[in-house]
Amino acid sequence: MAVSAVDQITSFLRVHLGPETAAVFLYISKNSKSPLQMIMQQFRLPSEKVSFFPAENLAHSSSLRLLKYFEKSSPSLAFETMSTNNQVLQMVQQCLTLLLTHDLLILSRRKDSAIEYSINWAQVRVLNRAPAFLCLTRTQLGHAAELVIEELLYSGRLGLLACLATVAKRLAEEDEASSSAAAAPAAVDPGLRALNAFASLLELRFIQRRGSVVPPLPVADNSGCGSGGRLEDDDEFEDDDVIGSSKIYRVEKPFAPLSRAEREAALRHIRESLGPAVKLSNESLEPPAKRPRVAAETTSVADARRPEEAAQEFSANAQQLRFRWRDSILTRAAASVLGAQASRVLAAMLDIVDERVRLGHAQSAESEVLAHADIVAQLAASAAGDARSGLDQHLSSLAEDGFIERQSGAAGGQFRILFRRAIFSLTRQSVAAVIRQRLGDKAVRVFNALSEEPNLTQAELESHVLIGGRDCKELLYRLLVDGFVHCAELSRAADFMNPRPNTAYYLFHVNLEQTTRKLLLNMHAYQDRLLTRRLAEVATNRRLLDKRQRVKELLKNLDAQISAADSAGNSDASAELSEQRAQAAQLLTPPEREQLETLKRSRTALRAGELLLEENIFLYELFLEFASQHN
Amino acid sequence: KFIVLIKLKMSTATVKPDPGDIQTRLLNLAGQLPAGINQAALRSHLSDLPMDRIIQCINQLTQSGKLEVLQTANRELLWRLRDASADRRLDGLDTKEVMVYEQLRAFGNKGASAQQLQSRSAMPQREIGKCLNSLEAKKLVKTVRPVGHAKKKIFMLFELEPDASLQAGTFFSGEGFDQEFVDVLCQQCTLYLRRKAEAAATPAATTSASATLEEVQQFIGQSRVSTVALSLDDIRRVLRALTLEGVVETRPGPYAGAGSSCLYRLARSQLPASGDFGAVRVPCVSCPVAPDCRIGGEISPIGCVYLTDWAKGQF
Numbered sequence: 001m002a003v004s005a006v007d008q009i010t011s012f013l014r015v016h017l018g019p020e021t022a023a024v025f026l027y028i029s030k031n032s033k034s035p036l037q038m039i040m041q042q043f044r045l046p047s048e049k050v051s052f053f054p055a056e057n058l059a060h061s062s063s064l065r066l067l068k069y070f071e072k073s074s075p076s077l078a079f080e081t082m083s084t085n086n087q088v089l090q091m092v093q094q095c096l097t098l099l100l101t102h103d104l105l106i107l108s109r110r111k112d113s114a115i116e117y118s119i120n121w122a123q124v125r126v127l128n129r130a131p132a133f134l135c136l137t138r139t140q141l142g143h144a145a146e147l148v149i150e151e152l153l154y155s156g157r158l159g160l161l162a163c164l165a166t167v168a169k170r171l172a173e174e175d176e177a178s179s180s181a182a183a184a185p186a187a188v189d190p191g192l193r194a195l196n197a198f199a200s201l202l203e204l205r206f207i208q209r210r211g212s213v214v215p216p217l218p219v220a221d222n223s224g225c226g227s228g229g230r231l232e233d234d235d236e237f238e239d240d241d242v243i244g245s246s247k248i249y250r251v252e253k254p255f256a257p258l259s260r261a262e263r264e265a266a267l268r269h270i271r272e273s274l275g276p277a278v279k280l281s282n283e284s285l286e287p288p289a290k291r292p293r294v295a296a297e298t299t300s301v302a303d304a305r306r307p308e309e310a311a312q313e314f315s316a317n318a319q320q321l322r323f324r325w326r327d328s329i330l331t332r333a334a335a336s337v338l339g340a341q342a343s344r345v346l347a348a349m350l351d352i353v354d355e356r357v358r359l360g361h362a363q364s365a366e367s368e369v370l371a372h373a374d375i376v377a378q379l380a381a382s383a384a385g386d387a388r389s390g391l392d393q394h395l396s397s398l399a400e401d402g403f404i405e406r407q408s409g410a411a412g413g414q415f416r417i418l419f420r421r422a423i424f425s426l427t428r429q430s431v432a433a434v435i436r437q438r439l440g441d442k443a444v445r446v447f448n449a450l451s452e453e454p455n456l457t458q459a460e461l462e463s464h465v466l467i468g469g470r471d472c473k474e475l476l477y478r479l480l481v482d483g484f485v486h487c488a489e490l491s492r493a494a495d496f497m498n499p500r501p502n503t504a505y506y507l508f509h510v511n512l513e514q515t516t517r518k519l520l521l522n523m524h525a526y527q528d529r530l531l532t533r534r535l536a537e538v539a540t541n542r543r544l545l546d547k548r549q550r551v552k553e554l555l556k557n558l559d560a561q562i563s564a565a566d567s568a569g570n571s572d573a574s575a576e577l578s579e580q581r582a583q584a585a586q587l588l589t590p591p592e593r594e595q596l597e598t599l600k601r602s603r604t605a606l607r608a609g610e611l612l613l614e615e616n617i618f619l620y621e622l623f624l625e626f627a628s629q630h631n
Numbered sequence: 632k633f634i635v636l637i638k639l640k641m642s643t644a645t646v647k648p649d650p651g652d653i654q655t656r657l658l659n660l661a662g663q664l665p666a667g668i669n670q671a672a673l674r675s676h677l678s679d680l681p682m683d684r685i686i687q688c689i690n691q692l693t694q695s696g697k698l699e700v701l702q703t704a705n706r707e708l709l710w711r712l713r714d715a716s717a718d719r720r721l722d723g724l725d726t727k728e729v730m731v732y733e734q735l736r737a738f739g740n741k742g743a744s745a746q747q748l749q750s751r752s753a754m755p756q757r758e759i760g761k762c763l764n765s766l767e768a769k770k771l772v773k774t775v776r777p778v779g780h781a782k783k784k785i786f787m788l789f790e791l792e793p794d795a796s797l798q799a800g801t802f803f804s805g806e807g808f809d810q811e812f813v814d815v816l817c818q819q820c821t822l823y824l825r826r827k828a829e830a831a832a833t834p835a836a837t838t839s840a841s842a843t844l845e846e847v848q849q850f851i852g853q854s855r856v857s858t859v860a861l862s863l864d865d866i867r868r869v870l871r872a873l874t875l876e877g878v879v880e881t882r883p884g885p886y887a888g889a890g891s892s893c894l895y896r897l898a899r900s901q902l903p904a905s906g907d908f909g910a911v912r913v914p915c916v917s918c919p920v921a922p923d924c925r926i927g928g929e930i931s932p933i934g935c936v937y938l939t940d941w942a943k944g945q946f
Contacts, residue, residue, distance in 0.1 A: 337899045400882075432877060437917040441876050448875040466872040468808040526915035529924060529932035536933045602942035609913045609941075616910040 024095040102156035126318040144197035157313035165273040167194040191270035208254040342394040348378040365420035372412025420626045427623040454509035483518045534606040653688040667709030731762040742787035828897045841894035
């Protein structure tokens with residue numbers, strides 16, 4: 001794991017969950033598997049049964065050692081203000097709860113029933129990719145869906161009511177802040193938008209139902225976790241579960257759609273939390289007709305009770321986000337090569353595959369067989385009905401370019417999406433694009449020639465690619481140094497012990513897997529540099545950014561006072577406040593505004609660069625995953 | 632008894648053959664054996680004639696230019712009718728030079744090195760060198776340096792074109808591989824295919840946006856960028872290089888033309904509407920000092936001018 005990933009997640013935890021949680025995470029990341037046991041072993045304390053629940057099992061002396069560790073690692077931690085070891089213990093266990101809520105920990109139980117903690121690096125990767133996932137959700141499903149995914153990603157797990165209330169509030173604030181809010185009285189109210197987005201995400205399996213994580217001690221229910229608190233039904237906790245935080249409390253139907261009761265409760269809660277200031281419509285609470293109605297007994301136990309008392313929360317489904325990202329990459333590649341219509345056909349086929357994939361389905365090299373009639377039906381159902389004309393031609397084009405494969409010609413044909421082949425092809429094109437950028441077009445000729453016909457000597461390569469001897473030699477050696485091309489030595493002499501350059505053949509070839517691994521490391525390094533540059537620019541301009549923030553708040557206060565004075569009919573006060581407002585707006589000088597504008601452009605470009613690199617990293621990881629399956 | 636003796640003497644007396652007859656018979660025999668007359672043929676066809684007279688007549692015919700002498704790989708001498716129209720130029724040459732010349736003629740357009748001539752003729756190296764210098768001075772023989780062996784000399788008849796294995800094809804000039812010529816050909820092929828793509832109704836139209844090998848060859852011929860005629864194979868090699876570069880795509884042709892079975896068109900990534908995919912726009916990917924870049928080092932991302940320019944949109 002790249003060092004920057006750990007730093008990023010630690011800083012994220014520090015900001016969102018507190019420095020103590022970040023310290024616990026950092027400790028477990030360096031000492032995987034049972035940090036408490038390791039502490040005990042390290043300080044030669046008798047081993048004891050350490051269980052997550054209840055708290056009394058931990059020896060006081062080990063808490064003292066833990067306190068000393070955290071003192072050393074981060075002096076500003078709250079631990080040093082605690083007077084009793086029990087307080088330290090409670091704090092550590094609360095930190096562990098928070099990490100479990102974010103699926104950052106994996107629990108395992110040893111033979112002596114002690115619990116071991118390890119970091120779930122896959123989830124760390126998911127959190128690092130959060131900006132890319134948000135961008136994907138926004139592109140596919142809109143801004144409201146993006147906000148829902150953002151809340152769930154950064155909170156780990158949230159109850160339905162808490163999540164929708166937060167999202168609706170943000171939408172309402174954005175509507176208020178945007179200039180078109182007053183000009184669009186008929187806009188859908190933020191509560192309904194949030195609810196519809198939530199329901200769509202659940203239907204498309206972007207989010208899923210999860211059991212909540214019960215903290216070891218009763219905590220006040222003001223943490224925003226919705227359904228925190230002790231579990232009421234002890235039989236839902238399976239004491240024998242040892243692996244994976246998500247199995248502590250199981251949910252039978254993780255993708256069961258929102259019931260009518262849940263929707264009603266959600267809208268009621270949104271109205272209560274947003275207050276009368278925001279206009280909300282009284283639209284019907286009936287779900288759309290095409291959404292399948294699910295009987296109450298097939299959902300979780302929660303539906304039998306009031307939703308807010310249920311020990312059930314929601315979280316983002318990282319696997320579905322990855323699959324969707326992969327699909328988006330394939331459709332964009334098809335669009336750039338074959339046109340928008342062909343990409344819509346491919347998108348329809350991917351939607352069919354998505355509906356048939358079950359939870360936990362592994363990354364497969366090829367999809368199931370799709371019938372021509374199914375594709376026509378899917379196109380008709382989606383907004384891409386015009387892609388049905390010329391469908392056969394689009395399917396032929398997709399087959400020619402290696403995205404799909406025709407299995408048989410009966411009844412219009414049966415097709416299969418070739419994920420592995422498409423990803424391989426895209427990876428090779430991506431590597432060729434990097435070579436083109438670095439070394440020029442002729443180097444791409446050499447790379448592609450060796451990819452198609454491996455094990456060529458330099459002389460043979462020159463005749464293939466029509467490049468002169470000196471130039472070809474230089475390109476070949478630069479490709480060799482950068483790791484795009486590899487060389488195998490074949491001795492001509494009978495004595496293989498001491499091959500010399502003039503007694504050996506040098507055969508050049510391309511090993512795409514090895515090249516991709518090297519490029520992957522490079523991409524992580526480049527991303528790290530962009531992130532460092534972005535943070536450095538923010539740090540350099542921190543004073544200016546703070547000043548802008550203060551000016552913004554001042555203006556906001558003055559606006560509120562002006563509107564209050566206007567509504568009270570006090571024109572003198574209003575005029576005076578307006579003058580103050582005009583003066584406050586001048587606090588930021590034009591050079592400072594220009595500097596802020598430059599900073600904004602720079603941060604946007606750097607963030608966009610990070611996203612581009614993340615996409616390439618994802619593509620390379622997919623390729624390596626398929627390559628390892630093949631091997 | 633005296634009369635019988637006289638008759639015997641008359642019958643057994645050798646009649647000296649007329650030299651003209653011997654020469655005529657030799658010429659007739661050479662006409663019957665165009666590959667050449669060797670000593671075995673002389674013994675079998677002219678067994679009635681004394682060998683010394685035959686040899687004398689052969690020398691006369693050789694000197695008069697009607698016969699030419701060759702040496703086979705087994706170092707056996709052959710005499711052959713000389714083509715009256717061809718080799719007046721050889722009249723002033725001595726026998727050794729003629730032998731060397733005839734051996735080079737046998738090698739044809741592949742030519743031969745001095746070592747090969749020596750092994751064939753058993754003549755000393757110095758003699759062969761003298762003969763070759765003399766023949767070169769009289770412009771009967773020329774020197775060719777094969778591609779890849781700049782120090783090696785190959786001799787061949789002056790009027791012959793060197794074999795393709797010696798000069799490695801159209802793309803080589805006297806100084807070696809002509810990169811500039813190849814680049815011009817690549818540009819012309821790309822230009823032609825781009826025009827075809829732009830003239831097509833839709834970019835995705837396969838047939839109208841594509842061209843066969845013959846069409847590309849015709850365009851190159853009409854554009855007069857090459858002083859030599861380019862064969863289909865030459866054009867195929869150029870298009871293959873462009874395919875490897877990602878500029879051109881190939882498609883199986885619906886109609887197999889003479890010598891070509893696929894269509895060529897501009898790669899869709901070259902078309903204006905296509906988007907870019909990937910992180911190549913990030914300057915770090917192509918940065919020449921990327922391996923030395925360290926956070927906190929002399930070259931670091933914090934003060935990087937490439938990132939600054941890129942963020943300003945100038946990269």
